Amino acid sequence: MLLVRAGCPREIPLIGKGWLLSMLLQGFTMRISSVGCDLVSLCLPPIDVPAPEQPELFLKKLQQCCTVFDFMDTLSDLKMKEYKRSTLNELVDYVMVSRGYLTEQAYPEVVKMVSYNIFRTLPPSDSNEFDPEEDEPTLEASWPHLQLVYEFFIRFLESQEFQPSIAKKYIDQKFVLQLLELFDSEDPRERDYLKTVLHRIYGKFLGLRAFIRKQINNIFLRFVYETEHFNGVAELLEILGSIINGFALPLKAEHKQFLVKVLIPLHTVRSLSLFHAQLAYCIVQFLEKDPTLTEPVIRGLLKFWPKTCSQKEVMFLGELEEILDVIEPTQFVKIQEPLFKQISRCVSSPHFQVAERALYYWNNEYIMSLIEENSSVILPIMFASLYRISKEHWNPAIVALVYNVLKAFMEMNSTLFDELTATYKSDRQREKKKEKEREELWKKLEDLELKRGLRSDGIIPT
Incomplete structure (x- = not known):
């Protein structure tokens, strides 16, 4: 990488003698003052010279822009930094409007200039504990030049004259x-x-x-x-x-x-939150290309379902809805049971945002149509959780959403709904009876233990 610094009276760091001689032969002039070497007189004319001279001047300006400056030192080489910025701007404008400039000799010079400027060792993060979600990123100090190099390279790649058959030797x-x-x-x-x-x-x-x-x-x-x-x-x-x-x-x-x-x-x-939107888009693109991939994708998501992070659960639920928006009915049948077992767990989540996001599925018309077609399978999976939440959940907004879902299920399949209601109530009564019997048994055991303790103390219980 090339680096030019001011204040170097006897040497030009990292610029070889051959390169310097080449500059001088091409008509560059250098003025060395008592305060050091200062390349202030790079006297290349503007690129609006007669058309036959433009390709050669274009190459010289590319070579000129291979010089890389130290932007960590904000006070060094100010004139040269501004000169290079101006030259890069000129190159960007030139490749946008000119024709005939892209000779075969230009390709290696373009790639060399771009490589010298953008390829570098990235600085380590200011903190080993850098959190991209919380901390501000470290911005590139040399961006005033770097941005223009990227702009130039993009225009170069997009040029109508660009020939990949030539460029592939260098890119x-x-x-x-x-x-x-x-x-x-x-x-x-x-x-x-x-x-x-x-x-x-x-x-x-x-x-x-x-x-x-x-x-x-x-x-x-x-x-x-x-x-x-x-x-x-x-x-x-x-x-x-x-x-x-x-x-x-x-x-x-x-x-x-x-x-x-x-x-x-x-x-x-x-x-995950930093790239989840782009990841979900890629997944959906695959499923639109090949619907048969739906089952392995959904089973994969269920396998990696977050257990302790509610924020990630909400993201997973959002992605699942995007997948269900494009799923084919034949593929839906294959995954409905494991899928709605997980949705049932989400609906029962004490974290209201997870429960709310899962219940929003019933606001989606296409998903509702799939549920209705398969209500005989889905309703038994969901019913117990929904009925319990309607009676016990701490958040009134969730209870209201659950009532709407139960109402929708009742309208879809009233006979099955009534059967499940009766079964649920019967099961609850049995559970209460078992719980009561358990409590009575524990009470008897406690009484027996108490009597045994009294006897050991020589007291006869009455």
Whole structure:
């Protein structure tokens, strides 16, 4: 990586002599003052020169922008930082409007300039206990330049003159690997640009598609089973949502395996809330492509259902509703029993938000139609929990929702409802009778123990 610092009277750190000589031969001028080396006279003209001269000037400006400055020192190289910012702006504008600039010689220079600027070791988090849900992210200090480099690269990839057949020599697997590593940046602005860049590369380079999917797969597996830390999961899932949408039918075995072995286990991590919306979207995209995947997906969610985190339960319930919105009736029949056993447990939850979210299913017309078609199976699973809650729950809002659900069930299948009501009351009476008998037995045992104690003390009980 290249670095230019002010205040270095005898040397230019990290800029090789060959590079400096090349600059001088290309018409750059350098003024070395008594306070140090200061590259203030990089006298390249604006790029609006006659058309035949523009490609060569474009290359020189790309080479110029390979210089990377230290933004941690806010007072150093101010003129040069501003000059580079201005040059990058000029390059962005140029690639948007110009034609004929993208010669074969430009491709390696573009990739080199981008690589010098964006590929770097990401700084460690300020705190080992960094919580992305609570703490403010560390923003990239060099963003004034970095943003323009990303803007330029995106315009370059989107250019009508862009030829993947030439670019693939330089935008290769190594480049993609380095790009994916940057998704761990704490700066959300950078991750947003990276998302666009990777999406464009995936679209343009057919030969890199399988490699990109494999590396994203590896990142997710490492995230789930080793580190539980990676800042760019949401952005990678957003890219995957578009990729999945473009999958050809029938789905390949590797795609189905990715769903079951990678996407479903992503639900287990503690930071699920940071990327759950994007994850749920990917799941639904898969099910819209292949409805037969519904059963393994729902069984996977039930397997990983959170036991101690109410917030995650609410997220799971929301995702399940999205899945049920696209489920086919034939697939619904396969999973209705385990599914509604879990929904019954959620309805009975003492945490009112969990119970409320589960009861909202009965406000969904499509889900209601599925329940009505299968009421003979679902009503017996749900009835006991609903009836008990209607009598015992502490939250009046939940009780009101339960009454509405019971009313809906009664209208769906009044005969079964009456049978279940009678059975429930009979079971409750038996339970009360057993409880009373248990209490009486304990009372007799206590009396016997008391009499035994009195005898041991020499007292004759009357």
